[in-house]
Amino acid sequence: MKLLVCIKQVPDLESRFKPDSEGVWYSESDLAWRMNEYDEFAVEQAVQLREKLGETVELTVLSIGPDRVVEAIKKALAMGCDNAVHIQDPVAAAKDPWQIASVIAVYAKDKGYDLIFTGMQSQDRGSAQVGVMVAEQLGYSSCTTLVGFEYDSGVVTAKRELEGGIKGVVKMKTPALVTCQLGLNVPRYPTLPNIMKSKKKEIITLAVSDLLTAEPLAATISFYSPTKKGGGLVLEGEVASLVDQVIGILKEKTSVLR
Amino acid sequence: MEATREIYWNIGHGVVIPMYILAFAAFAVLAWGFWQRLPVWRQGKALDRFSSYDERVMRMTRDVFSQEKIFRVTAGGVFHSLFFWGFLILFVGTMLVMIQADLFTPLLHINLLSGEFYKGFSLVLDLAGLISLAMLTGLIIRRFVIRPKGLEIVRDDYIVLQLLFAILLTGFFLEGARMAATELRQNPGLAYFSPVGLLAAQVFDGMSQDVVLLSHKTLWWIHFGLVLGFFCAIPYTKLRHILTTSANAFLAPLEPKGTIATIDMEDERIEQFGVAAISDLTWKDIFDADACTSCKRCQDSCPAHVTDKPLSPMKVIKQIGELAEDNPSGNLIETVSQDAIWSCTTCRACQDICPANIEHVNKILEMRRNLTLMEGAFPGDEVRTAVSNIEVNGNPFGMAYAARSEWSEGLGATILESGEEVDILYFVGCYASFDKRNQQIAKSFLTICSSAGIKVGILGKEEKCCGEPVRKLGNEYLYQIVAQENIELIKAYNIKKIVTTCPHCFNTLARDYKDLGLEIPVEHYSTYVCSLIADERLKLEPEPFDFTYHDSCYLGRYMDIIEQPRSILKAAGGLITEMDKSRYDSFCCSAGGGRILAEEKVGSKISEARVKMATDTGAPLLISNCPFCLTMFEDGIKTGGAEGVLVVRDLAEIVAERIAVSADR
Numbered sequence: 001m002k003l004l005v006c007i008k009q010v011p012d013l014e015s016r017f018k019p020d021s022e023g024v025w026y027s028e029s030d031l032a033w034r035m036n037e038y039d040e041f042a043v044e045q046a047v048q049l050r051e052k053l054g055e056t057v058e059l060t061v062l063s064i065g066p067d068r069v070v071e072a073i074k075k076a077l078a079m080g081c082d083n084a085v086h087i088q089d090p091v092a093a094a095k096d097p098w099q100i101a102s103v104i105a106v107y108a109k110d111k112g113y114d115l116i117f118t119g120m121q122s123q124d125r126g127s128a129q130v131g132v133m134v135a136e137q138l139g140y141s142s143c144t145t146l147v148g149f150e151y152d153s154g155v156v157t158a159k160r161e162l163e164g165g166i167k168g169v170v171k172m173k174t175p176a177l178v179t180c181q182l183g184l185n186v187p188r189y190p191t192l193p194n195i196m197k198s199k200k201k202e203i204i205t206l207a208v209s210d211l212l213t214a215e216p217l218a219a220t221i222s223f224y225s226p227t228k229k230g231g232g233l234v235l236e237g238e239v240a241s242l243v244d245q246v247i248g249i250l251k252e253k254t255s256v257l258r
Numbered sequence: 259m260e261a262t263r264e265i266y267w268n269i270g271h272g273v274v275i276p277m278y279i280l281a282f283a284a285f286a287v288l289a290w291g292f293w294q295r296l297p298v299w300r301q302g303k304a305l306d307r308f309s310s311y312d313e314r315v316m317r318m319t320r321d322v323f324s325q326e327k328i329f330r331v332t333a334g335g336v337f338h339s340l341f342f343w344g345f346l347i348l349f350v351g352t353m354l355v356m357i358q359a360d361l362f363t364p365l366l367h368i369n370l371l372s373g374e375f376y377k378g379f380s381l382v383l384d385l386a387g388l389i390s391l392a393m394l395t396g397l398i399i400r401r402f403v404i405r406p407k408g409l410e411i412v413r414d415d416y417i418v419l420q421l422l423f424a425i426l427l428t429g430f431f432l433e434g435a436r437m438a439a440t441e442l443r444q445n446p447g448l449a450y451f452s453p454v455g456l457l458a459a460q461v462f463d464g465m466s467q468d469v470v471l472l473s474h475k476t477l478w479w480i481h482f483g484l485v486l487g488f489f490c491a492i493p494y495t496k497l498r499h500i501l502t503t504s505a506n507a508f509l510a511p512l513e514p515k516g517t518i519a520t521i522d523m524e525d526e527r528i529e530q531f532g533v534a535a536i537s538d539l540t541w542k543d544i545f546d547a548d549a550c551t552s553c554k555r556c557q558d559s560c561p562a563h564v565t566d567k568p569l570s571p572m573k574v575i576k577q578i579g580e581l582a583e584d585n586p587s588g589n590l591i592e593t594v595s596q597d598a599i600w601s602c603t604t605c606r607a608c609q610d611i612c613p614a615n616i617e618h619v620n621k622i623l624e625m626r627r628n629l630t631l632m633e634g635a636f637p638g639d640e641v642r643t644a645v646s647n648i649e650v651n652g653n654p655f656g657m658a659y660a661a662r663s664e665w666s667e668g669l670g671a672t673i674l675e676s677g678e679e680v681d682i683l684y685f686v687g688c689y690a691s692f693d694k695r696n697q698q699i700a701k702s703f704l705t706i707c708s709s710a711g712i713k714v715g716i717l718g719k720e721e722k723c724c725g726e727p728v729r730k731l732g733n734e735y736l737y738q739i740v741a742q743e744n745i746e747l748i749k750a751y752n753i754k755k756i757v758t759t760c761p762h763c764f765n766t767l768a769r770d771y772k773d774l775g776l777e778i779p780v781e782h783y784s785t786y787v788c789s790l791i792a793d794e795r796l797k798l799e800p801e802p803f804d805f806t807y808h809d810s811c812y813l814g815r816y817m818d819i820i821e822q823p824r825s826i827l828k829a830a831g832g833l834i835t836e837m838d839k840s841r842y843d844s845f846c847c848s849a850g851g852g853r854i855l856a857e858e859k860v861g862s863k864i865s866e867a868r869v870k871m872a873t874d875t876g877a878p879l880l881i882s883n884c885p886f887c888l889t890m891f892e893d894g895i896k897t898g899g900a901e902g903v904l905v906v907r908d909l910a911e912i913v914a915e916r917i918a919v920s921a922d923r
Contacts, residue, residue, distance in 0.1 A: 012650050015658045030660035030719070034650045189634035189642065192531050192735050 003059040005046040005081065005117040006104055006134070007039035009072035010124040019223045025093050026124075026223060035072040038119025040187040041180035045149050046117045047080035048185065052151075058082050060113075064103060064208065065092040077198035078190035084201065089208035095216065097125070101133035102214035107206070108138060115156065116177040120145050131179035141172040145181040261448045262372035265359040267436060268474050274360060277482070284486040291493025292501070295548065298582050302541035307509040314508045321507035327613040331555055333406065335613075337396040344390030345422075348429075351383040380451040384433075388454050391426045394419065408554040414496040421488055428481040434458025435474035439467065499551045503614040506549040509542055510615035516606070516765055516816045518623060520773040521734045532627025532732060536586045539578065543621055547579025549614045556608035556618060561846040561868075562601040566861030569601035571608035571618040578621070591625055597860065599625045600637035604730050604851030605811040610842055626732030637731070637856045644855040645728055649736060652722035653688040654855050663718035665690075665697040669704045673718040674751045680715030682707070682786075683753045683778075685767060687760035688723050689885035695892055696885040699759050702914035703783055709917045710795040720747050726762040729770070731852035738774065741766070745776045756780040759910060761812035761884045762850075768817075782813060784883050787913055788822040791829055797918040800831030806877040807834055808868070808891070809844035810884035823883055823909055830916045835875040845871060847894075849886035865894030873904050883909040 011031040020027040050059040061076040063069045064087040073084045121128035135142030148159025325339035433455035441449045556571035608618045629635040636642040647656035690700035729737035758764040768780035790796035813819045839845040848864030872880040891906040
């Protein structure tokens with residue numbers, strides 16, 4: 001059985017984002033990088049399945065991006081993936097989700113993966129499209145926003161998060177692709193022996209140019225920070241006068257008291 | 259008539275050979291008892307605790323004979339120390355009698371035990387016996403009548419206390435019987451040099467000579483038998499501490515306090531990290547269990563224990579001993595429990611107060627290493643998040659690393675990246691960099707330095723967490739990653755001295771980073787400011803204020819910096835009211851051992867307990883000099899209902915507000 005988990009390295013969301021020189025994406029200076037949180041759930045679920053099914057399973061982790069993404073790949077290997085594919089692309093951020101999905105699909109097409117795991121979406125772009133489009137291009141069944149996962153002899157039982165706190169259960173035959181949501185599991189912290197072992201695991205590097213066949217379907221026009229709206233107002237003083245002030249503000253600036 | 263006595267009087271010299279045979283037999287039992295312990299100790303890994311022999315012997319001699327560590331705690335300690343010295347004098351006196359009788363008399367034909375010396379000898383021994391008896395009574399009353407909380411009563415206590423009591427009592431009556439039959443008749447003046455014996459002799463007053471002689475002979479054999487019993491009992495009862503606790507004073511580490519073994523991360527042969535079983539411990543860790551006297555001082559001084567958390571340092575040591583003996587292949591971490599292991603604040607109060615030189619903290623740290631490095635475990639999800647924040651952004655808050663030096667904007671600190679030369683590198687640390695309240699410490703420190711004309715450099719966004727909290731949580735791997743990055747960075751600049759405002763950074767940079775190759779001198783700002791004042795580079799304008807002072811664990815107990823902060827505060831015009839638990843007895847704020855990253859979910863809050871101690875002094879101001887302590891006390895004051903009663907401030911803030919505005923600057 002062959003498993004694939006696709007991960008993305010994203011900037012930490014606490015970082016200070018600034019537009020890049022072309023103004024179509026963020027500048028990479030002063031950013032701290034980490035594995036996309038939803039992809040950590042995907043890796044964890046894939047590793048759990050691999051551990052459950054034993055040695056006959058091969059779990060590959062894949063990531064597209066410049067050299068820095070190897071850090072995220074190493075973490076996935078330390079968490080328990082068997083080997084890795086790094087699709088070298090210094091300008092991955094300039095590609096739209098369709099192109100990224102097609103690169104993965106072209107790579108995965110003849111590899112015979114039974115199950116593909118991805119995060120629900122990336123924390124930076126947040127398009128939530130790559131997973132489903134990979135499934136579409138490969139002709140796999142797919143299911144998004146998983147909060148529960150079970151696998152038994154070729155059938156995936158997935159619990160999905162729906163609107164309004166409702167959950168749905170989906171059964172799919174493999175080959176299939178699932179995208180993982182918060183609540184699915186708690187990603188493990190790699191143990192030191194596994195970190196040591198992961199240093200010896202194979203990372204295959206492929207050039208994106210060999211896999212890229214699709215034209216972009218969407219273009220990023222501009223990247224900018226939202227205009228600053230007025231900050232919060234902190235009132236201080238005696239309660240009685242505070243009440244008057246609040247009523248005054250509500251009358252002046254809102255329509256609630258009219 | 260000359261003052262002396264006939265040794266073996268009424269017993270006869272025929273006793274000498276059987277007496278020695280029996281004595282050697284008793285020593286053989288003693289030796290056999292310890293010999294049998296060897297395989298238990300040897301289950302542990304090798305560790306050198308025999309090098310620097312002279313220094314170790316000196317320390318053992320001082321520790322054992324001064325009893326310094328024992329009477330540090332008055333309750334029980336004074337009784338024990340006085341008993342020890344009394345019993346020691348009796349032992350030496352008895353040895354002297356033995357040497358006189360079996361060496362000096364037959365071989366040299368001289369009598370040391372005569373004349374004025376004998377009078378003094380008699381009096382000293384009698385008083386020593388009296389003191390021993392009184393102290394033993396005190397110990398018996400304490401254990402069985404007063405019964406302090408946590409002091410267990412076990413089989414050994416009955417055996418040991420009764421045995422010692424009987425030895426002393428039979429000794430006095432034996433003396434009394436001899437005096438009734440001899441001294442009182444022949445040399446009554448001499449009898450006054452044995453006042454207790456004289457009192458015991460009254461019992462035999464009026465008895466026939468035969469009865470007295472028979473009583474004497476019987477008592478002699480009983481006394482002798484009990485003494486042999488004492489030696490035999492040493493390895494099998496708590497009396498073993500006479501040898502094991504003394505040995506521990508020899509075996510205690512010679513490294514600076516707080517030294518933790520730095521794991522060689524390059525060594526690929528290591529497959530097991532930390533301690534999960536008895537065989538992962540060192541032999542000394544197992545030996546420690548035999549050196550424990552169950553005095554429970556560690557437990558009494560443990561902030562986790564007294565706030566109802568499932569940790570007793572004494573219990574941990576005992577559990578190691580029991581597992582090593584009964585079930586060596588058992589799971590040590592399960593036995594001790596994860597909750598107990600994570601509760602430790604590494605405050606070192608247990609180890610500092612332990613009269614037996616037991617090393618509690620590193621055992622707990624080694625178990626944490628196993629949990630963290632082998633299991634990927636955390637004491638809570640909030641800790642998992644904080645640790646991952648350190649990995650990504652180099653600080654536990656998860657704040658953007660690029661924002662690390664924003665606090666310093668416009669305050670005149672040089673960011674070293676600029677290439678400018680500086681007098682000192684101020685290693686700011688995460689709390690003073692990112693936490694609003696603690697930024698006041700950093701700002702105050704810059705104010706102090708600028709008034710003293712010191713040019714301060716900071717690493718800015720290049721600085722990372724020193725790694726202390728994660729190291730104390732057992733994550734040696736992450737610690738070494740951030741430490742190496744900091745070290746390489748610091749080495750790349752021309753730095754002559756590093757100053758920290760955080761005692762945790764200070765301990766880590768000054769001691770732990772040495773193992774990883776940082777050799778630049780590191781100082782905590784409390785000693786640095788102290789020397790600035792002494793050199794008259796910094797002038798303070800004293801202004802009276804009342805305060806109480808909290809010794810942070812990593813400054814006081816770990817680094818012996820106790821007086822300098824107090825002297826600075828005195829120079830600033832402060833009048834101190836000490837808390838009961840101060841200096842080496844200080845009570846942790848709860849944030850050590852990586853607990854700063856964890857929520858305190860079990861028991862009551864340590865910070866509130868400490869805030870209560872501070873308010874009990876009546877002082878309106880609590881001064882600390884550690885960002886962790888400040889954070890915990892700000893919290894403890896709010897949740898413990900001390901708002902309006904107590905304010906907590908850092909030493910740097912106090913100093914910065916009292917800088918003299920001199921004419922020449």
